[in-house]
Amino acid sequence: MMAVARVDQMRKSISAVMTTGTAVCTFAAVGILLVILSHIALKGVGSLNFRFLVDAPKPVGEGGGIGNAVLGSVVLLGLSSAIGLPLGIAVGIYLSEVGHGRLAGGVRFIVDTLTGIPSIVTGVFVYAIVVLPTKHFSAFAGGVALALIMVPIVSRTTEEMLKLVPHSLREGALALGAPQWRVVLGVVVPAAASGIATGAILAVARVSGETAPLLFTAFGSRFFSTDLNQPIASLTVQIYNYAISPYDEWHAQAWAATLVLMTLILGINIVVRILTRRRF
Amino acid sequence: MAQAWRKDIGFRAGTGVFALLLIGIVGAIGVELTLQSMKSINQFGLDFWRTEIWDPVAGEFGALPFIYGTVMSSLIALCISVPLSLGIAVFLVEQAPRLVARPIGFLVELLAAIPSVVYGLWGIFILAPVIRQYLGPPFERLFGWTPFFRGPVTGIGLITGGLILAIMVTPIISAVVRDVLAAVPGSQREAALALGATKWEMIRVVLVNGAPGIAGAVILGLGRALGETMAVTMVIGNRPEISLSFFDPSYTIASAIANEFTEATSDLYLSSLVELGLILFFVTFVVNGIARFLVWNVTRKTGGVGRAA
Amino acid sequence: MAQTAIPRIEVRERRANEGADQKSAPPKVSVHDLNFFYGKNQALHNISLNIAERMVMAFIGPSGCGKSTFLRTLNRMNDVIPATRVDGKVLIDNNDIYAPGTDVVELRRRVGMVFQKSNPFPKSIFDNVAYGLRINRITKSSSELSDRVQQALEDAALWTEVKDRLKTSALSLSGGQQQRLCIARALAIRPDVLLMDEPASALDPIATSKIEELIFDLKKQYTIVIVTHNMQQAARVSDTTAFFLLGKLIEVNATEKMFTAPDEKLTEDYITGRFG
Numbered sequence: 001m002m003a004v005a006r007v008d009q010m011r012k013s014i015s016a017v018m019t020t021g022t023a024v025c026t027f028a029a030v031g032i033l034l035v036i037l038s039h040i041a042l043k044g045v046g047s048l049n050f051r052f053l054v055d056a057p058k059p060v061g062e063g064g065g066i067g068n069a070v071l072g073s074v075v076l077l078g079l080s081s082a083i084g085l086p087l088g089i090a091v092g093i094y095l096s097e098v099g100h101g102r103l104a105g106g107v108r109f110i111v112d113t114l115t116g117i118p119s120i121v122t123g124v125f126v127y128a129i130v131v132l133p134t135k136h137f138s139a140f141a142g143g144v145a146l147a148l149i150m151v152p153i154v155s156r157t158t159e160e161m162l163k164l165v166p167h168s169l170r171e172g173a174l175a176l177g178a179p180q181w182r183v184v185l186g187v188v189v190p191a192a193a194s195g196i197a198t199g200a201i202l203a204v205a206r207v208s209g210e211t212a213p214l215l216f217t218a219f220g221s222r223f224f225s226t227d228l229n230q231p232i233a234s235l236t237v238q239i240y241n242y243a244i245s246p247y248d249e250w251h252a253q254a255w256a257a258t259l260v261l262m263t264l265i266l267g268i269n270i271v272v273r274i275l276t277r278r279r280f
Numbered sequence: 281m282a283q284a285w286r287k288d289i290g291f292r293a294g295t296g297v298f299a300l301l302l303i304g305i306v307g308a309i310g311v312e313l314t315l316q317s318m319k320s321i322n323q324f325g326l327d328f329w330r331t332e333i334w335d336p337v338a339g340e341f342g343a344l345p346f347i348y349g350t351v352m353s354s355l356i357a358l359c360i361s362v363p364l365s366l367g368i369a370v371f372l373v374e375q376a377p378r379l380v381a382r383p384i385g386f387l388v389e390l391l392a393a394i395p396s397v398v399y400g401l402w403g404i405f406i407l408a409p410v411i412r413q414y415l416g417p418p419f420e421r422l423f424g425w426t427p428f429f430r431g432p433v434t435g436i437g438l439i440t441g442g443l444i445l446a447i448m449v450t451p452i453i454s455a456v457v458r459d460v461l462a463a464v465p466g467s468q469r470e471a472a473l474a475l476g477a478t479k480w481e482m483i484r485v486v487l488v489n490g491a492p493g494i495a496g497a498v499i500l501g502l503g504r505a506l507g508e509t510m511a512v513t514m515v516i517g518n519r520p521e522i523s524l525s526f527f528d529p530s531y532t533i534a535s536a537i538a539n540e541f542t543e544a545t546s547d548l549y550l551s552s553l554v555e556l557g558l559i560l561f562f563v564t565f566v567v568n569g570i571a572r573f574l575v576w577n578v579t580r581k582t583g584g585v586g587r588a589a
Numbered sequence: 590m591a592q593t594a595i596p597r598i599e600v601r602e603r604r605a606n607e608g609a610d611q612k613s614a615p616p617k618v619s620v621h622d623l624n625f626f627y628g629k630n631q632a633l634h635n636i637s638l639n640i641a642e643r644m645v646m647a648f649i650g651p652s653g654c655g656k657s658t659f660l661r662t663l664n665r666m667n668d669v670i671p672a673t674r675v676d677g678k679v680l681i682d683n684n685d686i687y688a689p690g691t692d693v694v695e696l697r698r699r700v701g702m703v704f705q706k707s708n709p710f711p712k713s714i715f716d717n718v719a720y721g722l723r724i725n726r727i728t729k730s731s732s733e734l735s736d737r738v739q740q741a742l743e744d745a746a747l748w749t750e751v752k753d754r755l756k757t758s759a760l761s762l763s764g765g766q767q768q769r770l771c772i773a774r775a776l777a778i779r780p781d782v783l784l785m786d787e788p789a790s791a792l793d794p795i796a797t798s799k800i801e802e803l804i805f806d807l808k809k810q811y812t813i814v815i816v817t818h819n820m821q822q823a824a825r826v827s828d829t830t831a832f833f834l835l836g837k838l839i840e841v842n843a844t845e846k847m848f849t850a851p852d853e854k855l856t857e858d859y860i861t862g863r864f865g
Contacts, residue, residue, distance in 0.1 A: 007726045008694060015480035019375055025367025026376075029454075030387045032447055036394065036402050043405075087298055094295035107299045109569075110306050116568030117309070117561060118507025120534050124541070124557040125309045128316050148305065155302075181291030209395025212509040212534070216541045236397050240510060243401045251405065258398050269393050273386060377671070467708035471771070474666065475721035475778065476698030489711055 037262070044259030047252045053260070057222045057238070060247045066257045068224040072139070072233035075226055076218060077208055079143030084150030084207075085200050091151065092158025092196075097184045114152040122148050123213030131217060139225075139232035142218025150207050157199025161192040198272055205268040209261070211236040235261050313558040319551035328555060334520035334536075336545065341552035343559060345520040349438065349530035350560075353512060354505035356442025356526070361450045362498055366487075368450070369457035374483050385458065392451035400514030403444045408435035408515060411443075416527060427524040434517075439526035441516035445505045453501040456575060460493030461486055496574025503567040507560060509534040533560045615683075617642040617782060617812045618663065623677035625658060625667070625836075632658050634837045636677075640782075640829075645804060645813045647827035647844070649820055651864070655836040656816045660784050663814065664700040665693050681782065698725055701780035705787040707767035709759035709774070714751050717759045717770055718742060721778040737777055745773035746803050765796025772803065776811075783807065785815040789822065801826050820860060824848050832856045 051065055058064030095108055123145050130141040165188050173183040189196070211234075214220070219231040220241065226232075235257055242254035314321075320328065320341065331342020368388055372381045412435030423429035464486050472482040487494070517529020518539050533556045544550040616639035625633035633655050640646050648656035661667045662679060665686060678685050686696050698721075709717050718738045721727075728734040738755075742748040747769040751762070759770055768788060775783060785804070789797040804813060804826050817823050823830050823844065830847040832839045832855075840853045851857050858864060 004726075008692070011478050011481070011724070012694070015478035018480040018483070019371075022367040022371035022375060025364050026371040026384060026388070029364065029368055029391065029450060030384060033387055033391050036398075039402060039406055040398070087301070090295050090298035091302055094299045098292050098295050099299065103299075107303060110303050112572050113306055113565060113568065114302070116503050116507075116564050118509065118534055118564055120507070120509045120537050121309070121313070121557050121561045121564075124316075124537065124554055125312055127541075128312045128554070129308070151302065179285070179288045181288050184291070205393070209393075209397070211395065211397040212538050215538055219542070236395060239401060240397050240514070243397070243404060243514060254401055255405075258401055261395065262398065265393055265395070266390070269390065465708070467704060467706060468710065470666065470669070470702075470704065471708040471710065471774075472720075473669065474664065474697055474702040474704075475774065476694050476725055478694055478724075481724050485710060 037266075040255065040258050040262050043252070043255035045256075047256035048259060052253070052256060056224055060249055064253075066235060066238055066253070066260065068221065069233040069235045069238040069257065070260070071224060071226070072218070072221065073208060073235045075139055075228075075232060076142050076146055076214070076234055077204055079139065079228070080146035080150055080207060081200075081204055083143065084147035084203075085154055087147070088151040088154025088203070089158045089196060089200070091155040092162065093184060093189065095155065095159045096162035097180075097188065111152045111155050114148070115156070118212075119145075119149050119210055120212040120215075123215065123217055126213065127216050134229075136229075137217060137219035137231040138229050139218055140228045142214050142232065142234070143228070145213035145217045146207050146210060149210060149213065150203050153203040153206060154200055157203070158192075158196050161195030161199060162188060164195065165191045198276060201268060202272060205265050209236060209265060211240055215240075309561065313554060313561055317551055317555035317558050319548055320555040323548060324552075328552075329559075332522060334531075336540075336549050339546065339548055341548070343533070343556055345522050346531055346533040346536050346556060347559070348522045349441075349516065350506055350532040350534070352438060353441045353445055353516065353530065353532055354502055356439065357445030357449055357505045358498065358502060360443065360446035361453060361501060364446070365450050365453035365457060365497075365501070366494070368454040369461055370483055370487070372454075373458055373461040374479075374486065385455075389451050389455055391447065392455075394448075396448070396508060396510035397514075399444050399448055399511035403440060403511055403515035404436075407443065408440055411435045411440055420527070428526055430525040431527055433527045434529075436515055436517045436529060437525075437527050438516060438523075438530040441512045441530065441532070442526070444511045444515055445508055448508060448511060449501040449505050452504055453497045456497035456500060457490070457494055460490040460497065460575070463493075464489040492574050496571050496576075499567055499571035499574065503564050503571055506567065507534055507564050509538050513538045533557070614642050616640055617682065618814075619678075619680040619683075621678040621680070623659070623662065623675070623679060625655075625662060625676070626674040627670070628672045632836050633662070636838045638831060638838060638841060640812060640814060642812050643808060643810070644828040645808045645815060645826055646829045646831060647823035648814065648816045648831050648833060649818070649823050649859075650833035650839075651859070652818065654833040656833045657786055658836075659833065660786055660814060660816050661702075663782070663784055664697050664702055665691075666697075666702065668693065698778055699780050700782045700784060701775035701778065702784045703768070703772050703775050703786065703788050706791050707764065707771045709762075709767050709770050711758070711760060713756045714759050714762070714770060715755040718773050718777050721774060725778060727778060741773040741777035742770075744776050744807065745769045746799065746806075747773055763796075765792050765799065768792060768796070768800065769803070772800075776807075780811070782812045782814065785813065787816055787818060790818065797822075820848070832859060834859070 051063065053065060053070070054067040055063070055065035056068040091107070091111065095104055095111070099107060126141050126145040126148065130144055131137055169187055169191060170183055173187045178186070214234055214237050218234060218237070220237045221231045221233045239254050239257045239261070242250040242257070245251070324331070324341065328341070328343050329347070330344060331340070332344045333340045333342050334345055372385050376384065412433055416433035416435065419429050420431045420433055424431060468485055468489055469482055472485040477485070512532050513535030516532065516535060518531050518535055519529040520531045520536070523530070537553050537557055541553055544553055618640040620636055620638045623633055623636040624631060636659060648660060650656050658667065662675060667673050675687055679687055681696070681700065710720060715738055718741050719734055722734055722737055728737055739748060742751065747766060750766060759767065762770060772788070789800045792800065801822065804815065807813060815826065827844045829841065830844045831841045832847070834855060840847065840851060840856045842852060847856065848860060851860060
C-alpha cells in the first residue's frame with residue numbers, strides 16, 4: 001500500500017511538473033512577442049515625427065525619412081494586388097467550384113508548393129524573367145515577385161471561404177435553372193465575399209513584410225518615384241539597408257520605420273481577428 | 281439555352297486557365313532556375329555539392345559551407361522550437377480554459393506576423409548583444425573545451441541565427457500541432473483517465489494519437505527554417521566557412537543569395553548563386569511535400585495548414 | 590396490482606445462493622441524495638441507491654433520463670466536463686469519493702469504465718491491455734506483465750482470438766473484438782467496480798450476446814453496473830435494476846420483480862412500452 005502511494009505521488013509530481021512546463025513554454029512565447037513589440041515601440045518612437053514620414057532619405061546627419069519608401073511600398077503592394085488577387089481568387093474559385101479529380105488535386109498540390117517556395121527563390125526567378133531581359137531593376141519586377149508570393153495565400157483562403165458556403169445555397173440556385181457560372185459568381189462568391197476579402201487583406205499584410213524578393217527586383221531607391229520601369233524604394237528594404245549600415249542615426253531610423261510597418265501589420269491582423277470573431 | 285451553356289464552358293475554361301497558369305509558373309521556376317544555373321553546373325558538376333571553397337575572386341564556388349549553415353541553423357532552430365511548440369500546443373488545447381486559450385493562441389500566432397527583416401533588426405541590436413554579454417560567456421566557460429562552444433563570442437553567428445529561426449518557426453509548428461491535438465477524439469482522453477491516468481499520462485496518449493500530424497508540423501517548420509532569409513542574413517555573420525562552433529559566423533543558402541546577388545561580378549558567380557537557389561528550391565519542394573502529406577492525413581480542416589503558411 | 594399485459598421478457602436463471610450474498614454484505618457503492626448540475630441545469634435529483642458487491646445492476650430509462658450521467662459520477666468522469674457540480678455523497682467502500690482531497694487517480698484505478706463506443710489506443714493489442722498496468726506500476730517484471738495481460742484477455746473471452754497477434758495494432762480488430770479488448774484493458778488492473786456505459790449498443794447481435802455472456806461470468810469477481818437502453822438486455826444480464834426518468838430514480842428492484850411486477854406505475858408504463 002505504501003509503495004503504491006509513493007509511486008502515485010511520483011506520478012502526480014511528474015504530471016504537475018510537466019503541466020507547469022507547458023504553461024512556461026506558452027508564457028515564454030507570449031513574453032518574447034511582448035519583448036520584441038516593446039523594443040520596437042521604445043526604440044522607434046524617438047525618431048518618429050512628421051518629417052520622418054514624408055521626407056526622402058538624406059545623407060547621414062541631415063535627417064531624412066521614409067516618405068519615398070512608404071510610397072514605394074504602396075506602389076508595389078498596389079501592383080502586386082492588381083496581379084495577384086484576381087489570379088489567386090480565380091484559382092481559389094477553380095479549386096472549390098470547378099475543378100475535380102486529379103487535375104484539381106494537381107493544382108492544389110502546385111498551390112501548396114508555391115506556398116513553400118522561399119521568397120528569395122521567387123525573387124531569383126523574377127530576376128531571371130523580368131530584370132535580365134529588361135536589363136534593369138524595376139518596380140514592375142518587384143510587383144510581379146510579390147504577386148507570385150500572394151497568389152497561393154489568396155487562393156487557399158478563397159477556396160476555404162467558398163467551401164464554407166453551404167451546399168444548399170448552390171443547390172437552390174441550380175434548381176431554379178441557373179447555369180453554373182451564374183451560381184458561382186452570383187450566389188456563392190457573394191456569400192463568401194467578406195471571407196474572401198478578409199483573406200485578401202491578410203495576404204496583402206503578409207506580403208507587405210517581404211524583403212528578400214525585392215532586393216534584386218525592385219532593388220530600392222533614395223528618391224520619390226512611381227515609375228514602374230525604374231527601381232523603387234520599399235519600407236522593408238529601407239529597414240534592412242539602414243539596419244546593416246554603420247550609422248547610429250540610420251539605426252534609429254530603422255527602428256522608427258519598423259514601428260510604422262508593425263503598426264500597420266499588427267493593426268490589420270488585430271482588426272481582422274476582432275471582426276471575424278464576431279461573425280462566428 | 282445554348283448561350284448559357286457556352287458561357288458555362290467559358291467560365292470553367294477561364295478559371296481553369298488561371299489554374300493551368302499556376303502550374304506553368306511553378307514549372308517555369310524550375311526550368312528557369314536550372315537554365316540560369318547551367319554555367320555553374322557545367323563548370324563544377326557534382327563537385328559543387330562537395331566543395332568547401334567559395335572564392336568569387338578566384339572564380340571557385342562550392343555549396344558545402346552554405347549547405348552546412350542551412351542545415352545546422354535549421355536543426356538548432358528545431359531543437360529549440362519543437363519542445364517549445366509542443367508545450368504551447370498542449371497547454372492551449374489540454375490545459376487552458378477555452379476563454380483564455382483563444383486570445384493567448386492569437387498572441388502566439390502574432391509571432392508569425394512579424395516580418396523577417398524585423399526579426400533581423402531585433403536580432404542585431406537586442407539578441408546579439410545579449411548573447412555576447414550574458415548568454416554566451418557561461419556556455420563558453422563551461423563547454424569551451426568542446427569544439428561546439430569555442431569562442432570568441434561576438435553575438436553574431438550560427439547560434440544567433442538558430443535562435444532567431446526558432447522564434448520564427450514556433451508559431452507555425454504550434455499552430456499546426458494545436459489543430460492536430462484538437463482533432464484527437466475525446467474518447468481517447470476518457471479512456472486513459474478511466475484507467476487511472478494522471479493528467480500528463482493522458483496528454484501522452486493524446487500525443488501518441490497525434491504523432492503523424494506532429495511529425496508533419498515539425499517538417500513544415502523545417503521547410504520554413506530552410507528558406508528564411510532576412511533575419512538569418514542579418515545575424516549569422518555571412519562567412520562561407522564551415523566551423524563546428526556555434527559562436528562562429530556561418531552562412532546559409534538564402535543569406536548568400538540575399539547578400540551577394542546584386543554584387544555578383546561575373547556570369548559564373550551569378551550562375552553559382554542561382555544554382556544555390558535551385559538547390560534550395562528542390563529541397564524545400566521535397567520537405568514541404570512530405571510535411572503536407574503527413575498533416576493532410578490528420579487534420580480535418582485544411583485551415584490548419586493554411587494558417588501557418 | 591392490476592394485471593397488465595406485460596410482454597414476456599426472458600429472465601435468466603439465478604444461481605441458488607445469490608440472494609443470500611446480497612442480504613448480508615454491506616453495499617459496495619452507496620449513494621446518498623445525489624444532485625448533479627451541468628451549469629445551471631439540474632440533471633440528477635436526489636438520487637439514493639445502494640449497489641451490492643459482486644452482482645450486476647442495470648440502469649434503464651428513456652434517452653436523456655440521466656442514467657449515463659449518474660454512471661459517470663461513480664468514477665468522477667464528469668470532472669472533465671467544465672462547469673459541473675455535485676451535491677451529495679457517493680460512498681465506495683464507505684469512503685465519500687467527493688470528499689475534498691480524494692485521490693481521483695486511485696479512484697479511477699478502483700472503479701473501471703467501459704464506454705459505449707470502443708476506444709482502443711492506437712497501439713498494439715498487448716500495449717492496450719498493459720496500459721493500465723504500466724502507468725499504475727502494478728507489475729514488477731515483464732513476465733508478470735505478460736501473465737496479467739493474458740489473464741485479462743482470457744477474462745474478456747478474447748485470448749484465443751488474439752493470442753497469436755498480440756503485437757498487431759488494436760485497430761485491426763473488429764468492432765466487437767475492440768469492445769472486448771477495452772473490457773480486457775479495464776479488467777487488467779482488477780478494479781473493484783466495473784462501470785459499463787451501453788457497452789453493446791454499437792455491436793451486432795452476435796457480438797452483443799458474447800458481451801452479455803461475458804458480463805454474466807464477470808460478476809463472480811466484480812461488481813458491475815451497466816447502463817442500457819435495451820430492456821431485454823437488462824433482464825437477461827442483471828440481478829438488480831434501477832429505473833431512471835428525467836433525472837430521478839423511480840424504482841430499484843430485483844430484476845425479476847422489476848420486469849414482472851414492478852412497484853411503481855411509471856416503471857410499469859415504461860416496461861410495457863407506454864412511453865420511452
